[in-house]
Amino acid sequence: MIQRIAILGTGLLGTSVGLALRASGFSGSISGWNRSKAGAEQALAMRAIDSIALDAIEAARQADITLLAVPIYATLDLMEQLSTILTPSQLLTDVGSTKGQITAAAARLYNKPDRAAFLPGHPMAGKERGGAELGDANLFRNAVWLFTDDPSAQRSATGAALVQAWRELIVQMGSRTIDIDPARHDEMVAWVSHLPQFTATALSALLEEEVGDAPELKDVGGRALREMTRLGASPFSMWRDIAATNTAAIEKALLALEQRLTYLRENLREPALRQEFEQANKFRSGS
Structure with a gap:
């Protein structure tokens, strides 16, 4: 079902997700965008992504699932920009370390019959330093991946299926998932x-x-x-x-x-x- 994944932000977490997806057997395409071209090139050299996207918005437009792996305010900004561009048959998700503002923005901008799905997520994994060069396919193994999803979200059938598929991919990466209230x-x-x-x-x-x-x-x-x-x-x-x-x-x-x-x-x-x-x-x- 999932053929194209876009990773916006190929730092430590974004690159590690790409590597973990490949290690878990994901065979679809993975594109990557990064504010610093060097970070995207490093992720490409490590085979965490298949191609470098020159434009974040266009990369998300072409993907089934887009992962926001950028700082929180950049995540909120991209959520605003993508809310009227993505379709109900697409999923946007994130790895932000705080979830209050992101989950509130998701309720306002996404998860409606005419909007794309959004799944707020936070893997409890990382390192003291960032950067694509520190990407690790095993970073999420035996880690907890938290979700602060709204149980009343009204998604399209495709959006709901993509949410379930993404959750399954995370489990295949070796993580255990937990649902929790954002506050x-x-x-x-x-x-x-x-x-x-x-x-x-x-x-x-x-x-x-x-x-x-x-x-x-x-x-x-x-x-x-x-x-x-x-x-x-x-x-x-x-x-x-x-x-x-x-x-x-x-x-x-x-x-x-x-x-x-x-x-x-x-x-x-x-x-x-x-x-x-x-x-x-x-x-x-x-x-």
């Missing part, structure tokens, strides 16, 4: 994804100020330092839109962490410190 999604990822990132960013920035001119101290840190600051290598371009579109939930999580750190600081010589370690060990033993 709950954004609240949850603020705790399990965004808070770790901003914590690592703050710690890495602090260490750069404190020991950045003393390289030997970085060596002293060893594995603990490397593990705690790995996410500090993430570029601002990957996280700017996330911070702007999930601000309230991230603020709540950061405030809770600030309060917890204050509690630790005030109890460094008290029995409560043992309780914190026991609580932390309990969480780790169950993860």
Whole structure:
């Protein structure tokens, strides 16, 4: 049924999707568009895509399924542009890390009898750095792919069939799918994804100020330092839109962490410190 897939954004996730599709046996055509030509050329060289699209809108127009693998605000912009161009027999989907605004835009612009289908998605997989060169066919294996679909969506028969077909392709890539309310999604990822990132960013920035001119101290840190600051290598371009579109939930999580750190600081010589370690060990033993 699916013969043509367009991937708009051949960075880490877009390129990895192309590679995973091929590894799972998808035999249709895959075109790729990227704002940076070098990124598209890299994806082509890695055989994640079959051809480079020079125009994002035209690539989507010719595809059965179009995957938006670009930052969140770029996703919202493309959703607007494509809403009156795509037909009810086409599907648009995404990999955005926050889902509130994207799901609301989908309800406004798509999933109507005379519009294309839209399936909001978010694979819980990635790396601290981006770029097509880091694309990995196994990136989504044993990962969870979240969907914040509207159960009341009114799609055409073809659109509904494409949604089901895309879900099946994701399972073939090795992922497990979960459906979740968009507000709950954004609240949850603020705790399990965004808070770790901003914590690592703050710690890495602090260490750069404190020991950045003393390289030997970085060596002293060893594995603990490397593990705690790995996410500090993430570029601002990957996280700017996330911070702007999930601000309230991230603020709540950061405030809770600030309060917890204050509690630790005030109890460094008290029995409560043992309780914190026991609580932390309990969480780790169950993860």
